[in-house]
Amino acid sequence: MRRELLQWFQDFQRPLPWRKNQNPYSIWVSEIMLQQTQVATVIPYFERFMKRFPSLQDLAKASEEEVLSFWSGLGYYRRARFLHRGAQEVQNKYQGKIPNNFKDLKNIPGIGDYTAGAIASIAFQQASPVVDGNVIRVLSRFYxxxxxxxxxxxxxxxxxxxxxxxxxPQPGDFNQALMELGATLCRVKAPDCGHCPIAQNCQAYQKAKPEDYPQSPPKPKVLRLHRLVALCQPQDKTQEILLVKKKKPKWFQGLWELPHEYIQAKDEVQEVLQQSLKKNFNLDLLNLRASGSSRHGITHHRIESHGYLLEVGGELKIDPLYAEAKFVPIATLNQQALPNFERKILKQAQLLDK
DNA sequence: TACGCGTGGAG
DNA sequence: TCTCCAAGCGT
Structure with a gap:
């Protein structure tokens, strides 16, 4: 099984940017980006990130804000903050040399069992196993x-x-082969057993029901939320817009957000926005118009956002619930550390290009 | 151990 | 339009 899988991987592996070399730093970055994220989504982020932070040292000395701005849109932003912290830790504790063994790797922030095994095997040829969603599926079927x-x-x-x-031999290739098989042939639905190099010894295949493995876990209930989003432009400077950071946000720690309130369907839009802006930012609502709605899912939440373009007056003063608030030129929005959740609303208001 | 974190592609 | 779920992690 080992031999067949390695041969198949040599013949059919996808050419991916992080497979161009075995540089431990680029393997590390790719493994963090790939956590719970599909290959096709990661590729452009990986290219852009490596161009800006080509070495561990470049990453370690950058600000968290800038690291997040290069992660903006990729999701699970805690990964970026831990990766940044991890790079600093390697710089200080290991003189910039990434450890080559599972135990030390696992102690680095953001590196768990899977990622420690992946780096140890792929970058350092250690016989260290990996278990991710693919491996769980492939092996639960095989056995x-x-x-x-x-x-x-x-x-x-x-x-x-x-x-x-x-x-x-080739523990790193073997681990990647298991995952590659899961991602390309041994899929959740409609597995392509006809092309699978190990189907002959696969017990689920012999029972003719590979897609029954593994069983799917019970799923949490979906919660639906409605949100009003304020696109605030100062009366005298209409080319600027207000971004804010809460001290303890429910989501998007470390990123900028647009001012917003979660509402009930019956709530009066103008009243909610007016009170919220006054209380949180000491701003007066001068006029408003609807700029569009969008839907976004965050784990088990489905959120419908309603955007409003507002003209505001008064002097900005922030409530203790907030850590920061700033007016930024609309032209700089693309470089801000914003979640896609907010980018969608900005695009609809034509403040960001599609 | 269970839970929550983002986003987009596929069906 | 909806559901499912992906190269997991820390708490």
Whole structure:
């Protein structure tokens, strides 16, 4: 099985930017970006990020704000803050040399069991296993293991299998081959067993029901929210817009947001915005017009945002709930550390290009 | 151990 | 338009 998979990987692996070399730093960046994120989404972010932060040192000495601005739109922003912190830690504790073993890697912020195994095996050829969503699927099918994909007992068994399988030559390629198989052939739905190099020994395939493995876990209930978003422009400077940071935001720690309020359907728009702007920013609402709505999902939340373009007056003074607030030129919005959640609203108001 | 974190592609 | 879920992690 090991031999077949390695051969298949050599013949059919996708050419990906982080496979051009075995530089531990670029492997690390790619592995963090790929957490819970598909390859096609990551590629342009990876290219842009590596161009701006080509070495660990470049990343370590950058500001968190700038690192986040290069992560803007990729999601799970905590990853970027830990990666940045991790780079600084490697710089200080290991003189800029990324550790080559699982144990030390795992102690770096943002690096868990999976990522420590991935870096140790891919960048340093250590026989260290990896278990991600792909590996759980591939191995639970190959060995016809019972249990759902988030269940502790199943995951533990998969780690044991992966640990045994990774022993031997080319551990990094073998780990990547397992994941590549999961991503391209051994898919959640409609697996392509006809082209699978290990189908002959796959127990789920022999039972003719590979897509029954692993079982899908119970899912949380979806919550629906409505949100008013304020695009505030000063009366005398209409080319600027207000961005804010809460001290303890529910989402998007460290990123800029547009001022907003979560509302009930019956709430009066103008009244809510007027009171909110006065209380939080000491601003007077002079006039408003609707600029469009958009939907966005965040984990198990489905949020409908309603944007309003507002003209505001008065002197900016922020409430203690907020850490910062600033008016920025509209032309600089593209370089700000904003979540896509806010970019959608800005695009609809034609303050950002599509 | 369970939960929450972002986003976009596929079906 | 909706659901599902991806190269996980820290708490």
């Amino acid at each position: 016809a293991l019972q249990g759902h994909a988030k269940e502790g007992t199943l995951i533990k068994k998969i780690w044991e299998k992966a640990q045994a399988l990774v022993q031997g």
